[in-house]
Amino acid sequence: MSILLILYTLNLIDRTNISNARLQGFEQDLHLHGQQYATALSILLVGYIAMQVPGNLFLHWLERPSVILPSCMITWGLISVLTGTTTNYTGIVVARFFLGFAEAPFFPGIIFLISKWYKRDEIALRITLVSCGSFLSSAFGSLFASAILYGMQDKLGQAAWRWLFYIEGGVTILVAICAMFVLPDFPHNTRWITPEESALAISRLAQDSNSDEFEKQTTLQGLRDALSDRKVWWFSVAAMFQVMGQSFFAYFPTLCATLGYDTTVTLLLCAPPWVFACIVAFALTWYSDMKQKRYKYFVVSNTFGALAFIMSISTMNKTARYISLFLMAQVLAGYLVLLGWINNTFAREPAKRAVAIALMNSLGQTGNFIGSYLWPSNWGPTYRYSYVICIAALGVSTGMFGGMHLYFKRLNKQIERDELSVKDIKEVQDPIGNGFRYLV
DSSP states (O other): OHHHHHHHHHHHHHHHHHHHHGGGTHHHHTTOOTTHHHHHHHTHHHHHHHTHHHHHHHHHHHOOHHHHHHHHHHHHHHHHHHHTTOOSHHHHHHHHHHHHHHHTTHHHHHHHHHHTTSOTTTHHHHHHHHHHHHHHHHHHHHHHHHHHHHHOTTBTTBOHHHHHHHHHHHHHHHHHHHHTTTOOOOTTTOTTSOHHHHHHHHHHHHHHHTSOTTOOOOHHHHHHHHHTOHHHHHHHHHHHHHHHHTGGGGGHHHHHHTTOOOHHHHHHHHHHHHHHHHHHHHHHHHHHHHHTOOHHHHHHHHHHHHHHHHHHHHOOOHHHHHHHHHHHHTHHHHHHHHHHHHHHHTTTOHHHHHHHHHHHHHHHTHHHHHHTTSOOGGGTTTOHHHHHHHHHHHHHHHHHHHHHHHHHHHHHHHHHHHHHHOOSOSOOOOTTSSSOOOOO
16 A cells, blocks of 8 residues: 555656646746646647447456556656656657557556455555545655755756756656565465465455456456446546546646745645545544445535535635645545546446446546636636635536435435345345445
8 A cells, every 4th residue: 555655656757747847937938828827738638538348348458557557657657757858849749649549547546456455344445545645745745846846956957947847757667676576466366475375465355346346347248247237437427526626636737826925835825725625535534444334425525525615715815725725635435436536336247347347547647638628728816706606516517416416325225125125135236246235
C-alpha cells in the first residue's frame, strides 16, 4: 500500500503540474490565448479514456502489475520532462496527448490490484489510502511547485515553469525503476511472498465472495460480460456527471488565486484544503467499510460540496471563499467511496471487474473533458456559472447513484426472501451467486 501511495502521488503531480506552471508565465511563454489552455488540459483525456479498458484487460491477462505499472510511469515521466522543452501551442498539445496514453492504464490498474488482495469490507479504506496521493499531490505538490517556481527562475537560462516539468518528471522515472523491484503482482504469482502467505490471501478472497476468486474467466469473457451488464453502464454514466462536478480540481490554484495573493502565497494556501480532504476521506471510507454501506456517505460528501459551490457563488469575501475551498476538496472523498462500491458490486468476477473499473473510470473522465471548458477566464473571478454547472452535475450523479442504491436494496430483499423460503438446501440460487449481498 505504501509504494502504491507514492506512485499515485507522482502520477497526479505529473498530470496537474500544468496548473501550477500556469501561475508563472506558462501561458505567456507558449503564447496561449482563448480556450487553448483548456484544450491543452482536455487533450490528455483522449488517450486516457481510450486506453483504460485495454490496459486493464492486458493487466488481467499478463498478471504482472510489477512490470506494467512502472513501465507506464517511466514513459509518462519522460514525456513530462519533454513537456518542459515545448515552445508553442502545438508542442504542449502533442505532449499532453501522449501523456494521456501513458497514464491511462495506471489508476484503474492499481484499483484492480488492490481488489485482488483485499476483501469487500476492506477495499474502500485501502483505495482511500492509495488515493491520498491525489490529496498529497495537491497539497505537497503545490508546496514543491512554489519552491521550484520561486527559486529556479532563469537557472541555466530556463524559465522556472520548465524546471517544474524537468524535476518532477525526473523524480518519477527514478521512483518507477525502484518500484519494479518492490511492487507486488497478484497473490498467486508474487515471487517474494511465502506459499503460506499466498494461500492465506487466496482463501480470504474466496471466503469473502463465496466463490473461487481465481476461477479462470477469460479476458474476452470478462469484456463481454461487462459490456452487456447494464449496471456497469449506469455506474459509468453516473461517474461522468460526478467527475464533471469535480472539475474544479484541475483549476484549484486558479480558484485559490481569486483570493488576491501572489503566486507563492497562493500555492501555499492550496495545501491546507487538501490535507483536510485527506482526513475526511479516511474517516468517511473507514466508517463506510465498518458499516458496509456506501451510498449515504457519498451523499453527505456531495451535499457539503454543493454547499461550498453556493458559498462561492454568493460572496467574494476572502474568508468565506477560502472555507469553501476546504468543502470543495472533500468532494473527492465521496468519489473514493464510489470506487469501493463498484469493486464490491463485481467482487466475484475478476475479469469482468477489471473491465468495469476501467470503463467507469474512463467514461467518468469524459466529465473532466467537459469540465476543462467550464472555467474560462472571462467567467472569473467569481466563476458563478462554473459553480452552477457543477451543482447540477453533482445533483444528477447523486440521483443516478440513488437509483442504483434502491435497485440493490430490492435485489437484496429478493435474495433474503428466496433463502427464507427454501428449507434444508445449503445453496440458494440468487441473481449472481450463493448468498452474495450487494453493498448499498
